[in-house]
Amino acid sequence: MKEIDFKWPLGFKSDGIHIGLRKSKLDFGWIVSEVPASAAGAYTTNKFCAAPTALTKDAINHGHQLQAIVMNSAIANSCTGQQGRSDALEEQNLVAQKLEIEPTLVGVASTGLIGAFLPMDKVKAGIQTLDQTSNFKVTEAVLTTDTHPKTISLEFEIAGQTCTMSGFCKGSGMIHPKMATMLGFITTDATIDGDLLQTILSEQVDLTFNQITVDGDTSTNDMVVVLANGQAKAPTIQDSSEDYENFKTALHQVMTYLAQQIAKDGEGATKLVEANVSQAPSPLDAQKIAKAVVGSNLVKAALFGEDANWGRIISTIGITDADFNPATIDIALNGHPVVQQSLGLNFDEDTLKQALQANKITIDINLHDGQATGQAWGCDLTYQYVQINASYRS
Template sequence: MEIKFTWPQGFQSGATHAGFKADQQLDFGWLVSDVPAVAAGVYTKNQFQAAPTQYTRSLIQKGQTLQALVINSGNANSFTGQPGLDNAAQSGHLVAEKLNISSDLVGVASTGVIGKQMPMDKFKDGLAKLTLTSQSQLPEAILTTDTHSKKTCHALTIDGKTVTITGFAKGSGMIHPNMGTTLGFIATDAKIEGSLLQDLLRELIQSSFNQITVDGCMSTNDMVVVLANGQAQNQTLTAKHPEFVSFKKALQTVLINLAKMVAADGEGANKLIEAQVQNAANPVEANQVAKAIVGSNLIKAMLFGEDGNWGRIVQAIGQTQAQLNPNQLDIQIGGIPLVKNSLTVPVDQAALHQILATDKIIITVNLHCGEAQGMAWGCDLTYQYVEINAAYEG
């Protein structure tokens, strides 16, 4: 069940203003476990992967264990060459020294402007101010063009023990994921096998973060990391554990909640778009069609203008490689049928306009080619998106 935001047992955090941003906004923070935690991660497939992403990916692949994550906004440390990699490594070492732990246990994440070296003097100043508390503003410290923080918390019972899964993320623009998107972090006190957690994240990311898009642009800094420190004291979760499915569903809920928050907060967005695909030939094609719908600039502009031109939905579906029957396609917007068996149907335009005027639009399509279902999330395309990105560096 969803509960008020709180850190799982054995986790603390902190946040401060280090000066990566010109104003006095929070721009630096950390998440720390009392003990080393099993770690899993997924990362951008952009060929210009940022230094912090490369560094953290290497740590997790090598040891599957982290105890701390240090995160900054305002500087991406991306496309910065060997100095950028050195700064990412130094960042981890400095945090490790302050916490008196091994540097192999400190992951690093950054977000902000690409192409600028990390100002390590500001990093050191910010680190000197960081403390650890049970309540902090860490989710607010990682924001860039976001209008608000994105966080969620879920609790369940495993082996009679309360297990908490807490997630937070940032993301508003440059959102078009491939394995991971934006920056997303999940902390849980569940005890679980490391390889199983990695497999689980790799699977669940496909139906959550990988099913959102804002602008079709893949970031260089994307990563989603899960830490599980085992402090709930449940029996180690394996694929055969009787309550493993419950944990999997709870983790999926947290990931989907965060993904939808990112999509809804797309730069300049007024509306969240949800595409629901029914009866596709297989799950991959169902998700492909759903993401094509929410990613279409024509559809995004159409919904910003509150127009019901369903022909644009047909176009988006047809340009995918999914199996289709041209004579059997159903389309609904907000539950109102627009197309049935590939033929237009009479529509109550007043009712349709009322739905299009809301801040969440659900587009449902039935492909009649199988039994697979898929979903994706995006946002409308507004004048404000251009304004924000025309002057990102101010």
């Protein structure tokens, strides 16, 4: 398995353009497969599910296949009632007509301001302008407060045949998945049944995207979609085979990387924060503790201030409903032990402060109460986060 420069797998094309939803940046794009691709998705758990997200979920559930996804930034088309649903449906139909495919093979994704309607005159013109190219402009067209596109490509083997998997996502604020102001799109030229693909995606989402948090808020538009079009002509992946494990490993690597990039690019963030929990009674206990620690505003603020305040970490662990022995916890910050057997250690404050100046902070938590592990990712809490979100709409 090898990470390579970003490229589309065989049989995928894309485009990204500016249609006037934003002042000057790219704001509209699509991904297109030459043939219908097996499709799987994971979606927001917010009860106010946006019209495009609901439409894509329905399209994938129709036959676990998609051939195209059209997407925009700036406007979420969420909390827009029947008009919003009609607009998303019109987008789906217009793309289907242009590509001469069935509407149920078209997904729709939007991100941006909640409550605003799409200017459909601009959207219609944009659909007619979109081309099928090898450029990567669509990875920019979905960005909102992100500072840069987040992309990755891997090569991996299926029965001796080289396949490619490429993913990109957006996400910077309102991040606390089950899924959360994030859109993720992963493409591969491997061959796999849609139902099996859904099983793998659902499993991996819980280990990756659902283990990141920036600010504890979950958006209305979030989703991750995986498309597998089979154009590498490798044998079909079968459940519980060596090829199945190779594919799952590749998907896990892609999703982990993208999840980390979202956390690292959190609004106003200066540091990526990773929590690693070991020797927990169960994987769920480990995941709960890891995510609680990276999600604590007090922990996040302390790390921004480069303050080795381990009391905030251990108190956060203590308010979770995870099962653990409160007398046996070890904690280290960027490799420097600060707690042993739940008691504070003597350490040099200046040395720790210097270690916490790094742009990645790793919090290692050993519970000494089992064999399970868990990870989560977040970022520090800065003044700039408040500035960005105090003026997001205006």
